[in-house]
Each structure stands twice: as C-alpha cells, then as structure tokens.
Amino acid sequence: MHVAADTEAGPYRVPLSRDRVLRAAVRIADEAGIGALTMRRLAEELGAEAMSLYYHVANKDEVLDGIADVVAREINEVVDALDVPSAGAQWKTAVRRRILAAREVLLRHPWAPAVFETRAAMSPEILLYHDRLLGLMRDGGFSYDLGHHALHALGSRALGFSQELFDPGDGSGADEALAGFAERLPHLVGMLAEIAHDDPDSTLGWCDDQAEFEFGLDLILEGLDRLRERSS
Amino acid sequence: MHVAADTEAGPYRVPLSRDRVLRAAVRIADEAGIGALTMRRLAEELGAEAMSLYYHVANKDEVLDGIADVVAREINEVVDALDVPSAGAQWKTAVRRRILAAREVLLRHPWAPAVFETRAAMSPEILLYHDRLLGLMRDGGFSYDLGHHALHALGSRALGFSQELFDPGDGSGADEALAGFAERLPHLVGMLAEIAHDDPDSTLGWCDDQAEFEFGLDLILEGLDRLRERSS
DNA sequence: ACCTGAACACCGTTCAAGT
C-alpha cells in the first residue's frame, strides 16, 4: 500500500494534478502491470474517487498517452546525458550506447513498448529520441536515405516497437504534427525534405513498409550468412 | 451483418462448436479489430447468447489462445507448401521466402502479432514454425548455437513479435511443454540438447536476453556500417 | 448434451450536485 509522500502537517490532502495522476499511473503499471491500471484503481492510489480524475485528464486514453510520454521523457533524459563521440566510424558505438541505455529504462517499465506501439508513434518525445539517433548516424556520414532505412531496420530494438515507426494510421497529419516544433528536429526535418525532393508526392506516411521490412530482413540475413561462412 | 453460411433447410440452427466459435472470433478481429472481440459480440455473430459460448470454450483467454493458434496454423499451411532448396548458401533465400510468406498471412490478421506476443510463445504451431525455420538454417550449415542466436535476431521479423521468443514467463515448464511432441521438433530438440550439454543448468528459459538483444543489434549495426562505407 | 436468463462484480464515463 502506498502512503502519501507529502509530510505537510494538518489534515489537508495533497491536491490532485495531471502530473500526480500520471506519476501514480506509471507506478501502478510498473508494480501491477498495465492491466491493473483502471481509473478506479488509479483514484484509490491517490486517495480520491475515480470521478475526480476526470477533472485533470480527459479520459483513460489521455492517461495512456500521458504515461507513454513520461517514459519517453525518462529515456531522453538518460540518453541525452550520454556523451559519446559519434564522428565517422564512432557512430556505431554512439548509437549502440544510446539504444542500450534506452533499453535499460524500458526494462523498468516493461509495459511501455506495448503502449508506445498503439499510441505514441507521433509523440514529441519519441520524435526527439529518433531525431537524435538519426543525428548520430549523420555524424557517421549516413545519407538521409540510409538513415531512414536504418531507423526502420533498428525498429523494435530502438524502442521496443515491433512494427512500423512513424506510421500515423492513414498517413495524413504527420507533417502537421512535425511542423509545430520542426526547428527542434533538424535531422528528421532534413530527411523529410530530401524525401520530398526525391518524391514530391510523399508524406511522412509514405514509407514503403514492405521495402523497409525487406531491408531490415536482408541486413540480418546477410550478417548471419557472413557468420556462417566464417564458422565453416 | 453476417448471415449463416449454412443453407440446410428447416428451422434448425447450426450447432455451436469450439471450431465455429474460434473461426467467428478470427472474423470479428479481422473485420473490427481485436478490441471489438467480446464474448457478447462473438455470441451475436453466431446467433447465440454469450453464455452459450462457455459450453465450448472455458473462457475468453481460451478464445484468444485459440485464435492465435488458428492464425499460426494458417501460417504453417502456407509456409509448408513452399518448396525452396535450402542446402548450403541457398538457406538464405529459403528463410527469406518463408518469412515473407508468413508476413503475408499476418497482414491479413494485423491483430495477431500482439496476441502472439502475450500468449502464444509456447503454442505448438508456433514451435513448429520455428523448428522448420531452424531446419532451413541447419541445411545451410548453421551450428545450433548460431541458429539459436539467429532465431532471436530475426525475432520480430519472423512472426511479428517484438520481444523475446520462447520466454515462458518464469522460465519453467518449457521443457515439459516440448517433451509432449518432441519427435516432431527435431531441430529445436537438437538445439536444446546441445545447449543442455554445454550448460547443464540450462532450461528453455535460459536465454540471456541482454546477450541476444546485443547480438541482433550488432548484426544490424555492422550491416549498416558496411553500407555506409560502401556509399562514401 | 446443449443452450439460456438472471445476476454479480467489475469497467469507463456522464451529469448534476456538492464545497
């Protein structure tokens, strides 16, 4: 059972807030699994009634979006504190360190990849994470095209996703979502600009899933084949 | 709205059966998403009451296990009909064809990977699928050790999973699950035997997730690095 | 043997009402 962390004297309860609601939600998901996260259980954790939550969040969907964002922010904090040289051939160690650091955070929130997968593809924090990853590859001399393939190929490994990354349902609305804070996503924006130049009809929803899937698959198969030859 | 496919005259309704229940469940998930699959909706699809379902399946969990198995069986049917030479260097095309064929089936049941991920790790059909895949790699000269790494590395690509493959929760019970029809899983059993020989304390739950994650990650990074060098 | 109606303990959410 959780007791209020607040030690202020008197009978006054800590007031609810969007932030407290989301932090409590993460706590429940961590300790009891995402299935245990119900509005009633969440209210109980906060010593309130379920209906009080609706003053601070619109609905449960917003809670799920919110906790995905909390974890993504935690990942970015850990990962941005890393300081690994990434010029030239060093890109590989830099990307490796970043992804392994992100994975450590995710292991503390095992429910997070599944939540990301259903809703967070376009969350600002997730976009920042991938922009930085693409930045490291650019430091290593990647073209935007290769960087783009690489993000797809790393896919699940980068953030625990299993399927497509930036696929915003029907493919529309993605550019708009980006436009808002484009100046903070130089690499993603640069990549999209080049793609738009090469293929004027393209949008962010443009990725050829089949081609990307095959790119990643072939990368793995060729790597395995080299190991096979080396061992025989 | 779905009308009964049965054309038999008379007022007699087609009786329910476990098979009809599962096929209806797959139909609902395909057409309306896994979220629309409720016991009441499922009964409606079959022209019965929700409570009638419980005579044919124990509970909803069994329905979910069941539909995962239906899709896995469909994959195995498609994939076993393939006849691609796999000796030596041809293993790669053989594995490639198989995985792409499996993916085509999964694209018809987009809800399936998520369902697999939560429950089907040890389903017989899933085990068969991976046994065959491992068999193709053996044809290509893979050691069991390399084949084992390869199954992890292909991971999500092989069946749309994002996380670990054979991880049966606490790691126990896996050997027992296999023992039942071991003679039909020659490759997996061979692999496990070798692992048991090398490490007598091991079980199927033994896999070092971190090591496997890094193996797959490095395979991709090294592949990308080669493409980078080639393009500069 | 197979199916069902009523009922229970849960969900998320609305809405009018409290302070």
Place this chain on the structure above:
DNA sequence: ACCTGAACACCGTTCAAGT
C-alpha cells in the same frame, strides 16, 4: 476551482434452470 455520488452502458463470468 476542485471534488464527488448516483447512475448508465458496457465487460467477463457463475449458477441454477430450461430443453
């Protein structure tokens, strides 16, 4: 401004009862 009680339309599931 912030919180709540009663209520609604849903869930999965049990159990006694129907044919």
